[in-house]
Ligand SMILES: Nc1ncnc2c1ncn2[C@@H]1O[C@H](COP(=O)(O)OP(=O)(O)O)[C@@H](O)[C@H]1O
């Protein structure tokens with residue numbers, strides 16, 4: 022299930038920190054993001070120019086509006102601005118008890134500007150026990166570890182930072198993620214410290230050379246809240262959030278946002294892995310693929326073979342020659358359908374393609390006991406011609422490559438084009454003669470319009486278009502190419518019987534797999 026995550030934080034109009042960063046981070050790691058705004062800042066990558074804190078009552082109204090309606094799986098707390106805001110949030114937390122609360126105790130921006138009133142630090146301490154995890158940077162950790170008496174002593178070594186985190190964890194009964202982003206040196210370690218279980222989990226990592234560190238704390242805490250809701254395990258959530266943040270940090274500068282500390286690229290990984298491209302629905306694939314072979318279908322409709330078949334004027338010799346090639350075709354088509362069954366990813370597909378293989382070989386046998394019986398003569402015993410061989414080679418090669426989705430795309434035109442032709446012949450679209458019981462090929466035309474075949478074709482279209490809709494764009498394109506190649510072979514196949522008598526259509530000569 023998608024974690025529903027609420028950020029309660031300030032707004033950064035430059036989009037790198039605050040709720041803007043939170044929503045991007047929650048989305049990037051797979052959550053549904055919500056945001057209740059505590060404060061508005063006027064800031065960019067260089068610094069904070071002004072802060073406006075709306076009345077706390079309005080924050081309470083935002084929070085209640087959400088919790089009255091929506092199940093919240095995790096809360097991330099960011100900039101809380103002042104003591105009144107903190108108390109409003111604390112009240113709401115005490116009433117609603119969200120299952121996961123991650124507190125990023127934002128006090129000072131990367132630029133050095135204050136984001137929390139100095140007199141609100143004690144209110145922040147009261148909030149700590151309501152959190153499951155607090156994620157201070159070194160400066161914030163020093164404030165929380167201090168007594169509030171003298172000035173905070175910021176850790177200069179990682180060992181000092183861990184010691185401060187242990188004392189904060191023990192004093193406030195909260196897990197602490199100490200963050201080493203502001204440490205001097207080549208390392209940027211973090212550590213999860215839990216005094217209750219006396220455990221420290223270290224997350225090592227070299228420092229990434231970049232100026233794009235605006236909003237790293239916001240982004241990390243939001244990602245951890247989301248992933249903790251999903252995993253139910255803190256170290257696993259932190260490990261994954263850090264891996265994602267580090268990938269995003271590496272691509273921040275390339276965004277070219279601002280002249281100061283720029284944002285990380287929250288979606289760098291998703292974009293690189295194809296995340297910006299939308300997927301068509303199966304119905305859209307069906308419409309696009311069918312429209313894409315409209316010219317080929319139109320050419321098939323106009324072939325002398327199809328016209329002669331429809332009006333009954335087609336000579337017996339080329340008709341039987343066509344059936345003989347069809348018999349050769351069906352025999353190998355059945356083998357390729359069987360291979361599609363073997364490669365099918367699920368039982369439904371396995372059953373469908375096996376059943377189709379059976380139907381195809383039965384069709385071939387019926388041709389021999391019927392039209393191509395012993396009295397049919399020489400046309401019926403012709404070996405596979407070049408057109409039949411080329412079509413079968415395309416299908417057999419698709420089977421050999423072992424990609425089920427591409428294979429069933431190659432198999433589809435034979436279902437689809439035949440069914441469409443059969444339905445339109447039976448509807449009289451090619452003239453009334455095709456409906457005459459005295460038509461010389463009446464029984465053959467009837468097999469085209471077989472309702473069972475129509476049902477199978479609908480199913481085949483469903484299997485192929487669902488696979489295409491779920492495929493990557495590249496994979497879908499390979500499927501489409503195999504589909505179009507087969508449609509071209511269909512045209513050539515219908516053109517071949519009369520190819521000697523009439524000119525070969527231009528596109529039928531240009532068949533490529
Ligand atoms: N240059 C960097 N290279 C790698 N990780 C970094 C770098 N800067 C910050 N981080 C990581 O970003 C997260 C935020 O850390 P930090 O900068 O310490 O907090 P904040 O953004 O709250 O000031 C931590 O996981 C930290 O390790």
Ligand SMILES: Cc1ncc(COP(=O)(O)O)c(N)n1
Pocket residue numbers: 030031032033038039040062099100127129130131132136234235236237238239
């Ligand atoms: C609204 C808002 N919230 C938080 C931060 C801190 O982010 P960082 O310390 O990573 O710059 C910020 N700059 N603005």
